[in-house]
Amino acid sequence: AQSVTQPDIHITVSEGASLELRCNYSYGATPYLFWYVQSPGQGLQLLLKYFSGDTLVQGIKGFEAEFKRSQSSFNLRKPSVHWSDAAEYFCAVGARAAGNKLTFGGGTRVLVKP
Amino acid sequence: GAGVSQSPSNKVTEKGKDVELRCDPISGHTALYWYRQSLGQGLEFLIYFQGNSAPDKSGLPSDRFSAERTGGSVSTLTIQRTQQEDSAVYLCASSSGTGSYNEQFFGPGTRLTVL
Numbered sequence: 001a002q003s004v005t006q007p008d009i010h011i012t013v014s015e016g017a018s019l020e021l022r023c024n025y026s027y028g029a030t031p032y033l034f035w036y037v038q039s040p041g042q043g044l045q046l047l048l049k050y051f052s053g054d055t056l057v058q059g060i061k062g063f064e065a066e067f068k069r070s071q072s073s074f075n076l077r078k079p080s081v082h083w084s085d086a087a088e089y090f091c092a093v094g095a096r097a098a099g100n101k102l103t104f105g106g107g108t109r110v111l112v113k114p
Numbered sequence: 115g116a117g118v119s120q121s122p123s124n125k126v127t128e129k130g131k132d133v134e135l136r137c138d139p140i141s142g143h144t145a146l147y148w149y150r151q152s153l154g155q156g157l158e159f160l161i162y163f164q165g166n167s168a169p170d171k172s173g174l175p176s177d178r179f180s181a182e183r184t185g186g187s188v189s190t191l192t193i194q195r196t197q198q199e200d201s202a203v204y205l206c207a208s209s210s211g212t213g214s215y216n217e218q219f220f221g222p223g224t225r226l227t228v229l
Contacts, residue, residue, distance in 0.1 A: 043221055043222045099162050099170055101159045101162050103159065105156075
């Protein structure tokens with residue numbers, strides 16, 4: 001069965017500093033991988049996705065993520081964080097053979113200090 | 115254009131009562147998913163519909179949960195004899211297909227509280 005682990009429950013970062021959120025997955029084949037963001041009171045919004053090809057993917061809001069098959073990881077990065085990036089971030093793996101239903105990690109809550 | 119909408123936004127019910135949660139997907143989207151977000155279990159898949167195919171019900175936690183999708187559009191998630199552990203935010207998502215390139219667009223959710 002597929003699974004996703006986000007080791008960090010909370011991260012606090014200063015505005016303007018860089019951010020990296022960790023994600024490790026377990027899946028029997030090449031995975032579909034996603035990062036979603038959930039702002040307070042808002043729905044889930046897709047930041048970026050990986051399904052094949054270039055292992056460094058660019059997303060919205062200045063985010064990028066790198067797929068590393070050898071480490072079963074798909075870490076999310078942003079070079080310079082803005083106060084509006086304070087939110088909860090979810091990594092997810094999609095089941096290729098089952099309608100792309102998503103399995104989510106537990107989420108990482110990001111706090112941004114001024 | 116309009117996104118995925120869900121109603122009601124909040125629902126408070128008493129233990130043992132039945133509830134119905136509604137999802138209106140983006141027009142033309144053939145795939146519709148239900149997920150649940152709770153403090154104890156995080157975000158978990160419940161069920162998905164793709165076109166006229168039989169739904170994948172593999173994520174439904176018990177036989178008290180059921181869902182239907184009428185006319186390939188609106189979906190209703192029904193929880194019978196609600197329990198306190200059913201308290202959660204129920205999220206609906208739709209996509210134009212089930213491939214990786216078909217982004218799932220999520221609705222704002224229905225917050226269910228079972229007293």
